[in-house]
Amino acid sequence: MPERVLLIRHGQTEWSANGRHTGLTDLPLTEPGREQAAGLANALAEQKFALVLSSPLQRARETCELAGYGERMQLCEDLHEWDYGDYEGLTTPQIRELAPDWNLWRDGCPGGERPEQVGERLDAVLARVQAVDGDVLVFAHGHSLRVLTARWLELPVASGARFVLAPAALGVLGYERDTAVVERWNA
Numbered sequence: 001m002p003e004r005v006l007l008i009r010h011g012q013t014e015w016s017a018n019g020r021h022t023g024l025t026d027l028p029l030t031e032p033g034r035e036q037a038a039g040l041a042n043a044l045a046e047q048k049f050a051l052v053l054s055s056p057l058q059r060a061r062e063t064c065e066l067a068g069y070g071e072r073m074q075l076c077e078d079l080h081e082w083d084y085g086d087y088e089g090l091t092t093p094q095i096r097e098l099a100p101d102w103n104l105w106r107d108g109c110p111g112g113e114r115p116e117q118v119g120e121r122l123d124a125v126l127a128r129v130q131a132v133d134g135d136v137l138v139f140a141h142g143h144s145l146r147v148l149t150a151r152w153l154e155l156p157v158a159s160g161a162r163f164v165l166a167p168a169a170l171g172v173l174g175y176e177r178d179t180a181v182v183e184r185w186n187a
Contacts, residue, residue: 002050004183005129005136005152007145007171008067010059011036016142016167019091023084023112026058029066033059036168037066043170043187044068050134053125055079055141063168064139073139076128078121081141085112104143105158115147119157122148142167149173152180 011033015022029037044067052072054064057080064073087095087109095102108114125148129136138145146160152173153159165171165186172184 001130002132002134002136003174005138005173006044006047006049007148007165007173008040008063008137008139009142009145009165009167009169010055010057010063010139011066011168013059013167015089020089021084021087021091021095022059022141023081023088023109024057025088028058029062033167034062034066037063040067040168040170044137047137048135049137051129051132052137052139053079053129054139055081055144057081057141060139060141067139069137069139076125078125079138079140079144082118082143082147083109083112085109087112105161115157118144118147119151122151126151145171149182153182154180 011029013022013027013033014030015027017030052069052074053076054060054073056075056077064070105115122144142165145165146163147157149163149171150157150159170187171182174181174183
């Protein structure tokens, strides 16, 4: 089992800067996003990782590369962001004009993924991570990392709503004795 799993959300993109849901649209980082990603190199310096995983989407890969782990990166399709389907590119207020009671964590997205589908994908990532002996570094997306965290804690997918993660932020999952815990969040 891993000792710790370090989670890093990709740096800022044009859509994350203005609150648009960015699922499978493959956007690059903005210049501030590239600076955020490069700044992660100091926070990760001198740490050893048995495995480095990244979502295949450009914004996560670029963050991994700028943080200094591009050569060790293994792409993991299951780490892609939530598929927002018909809501791709829309802000939450725009979505609520269409569906006033909409809640991503409960409803998912028409034409996209339901919460249980995202949970199944990220449970597969956890199975891969838990087979590793040593620390693991993961580069992915806000909602997918929030679901991964909820599942690490053996909580339902909807509990991911409670783990806000800013662009280029770091979260650390680990253990206290035999209990899965969040050691650090949104750093």
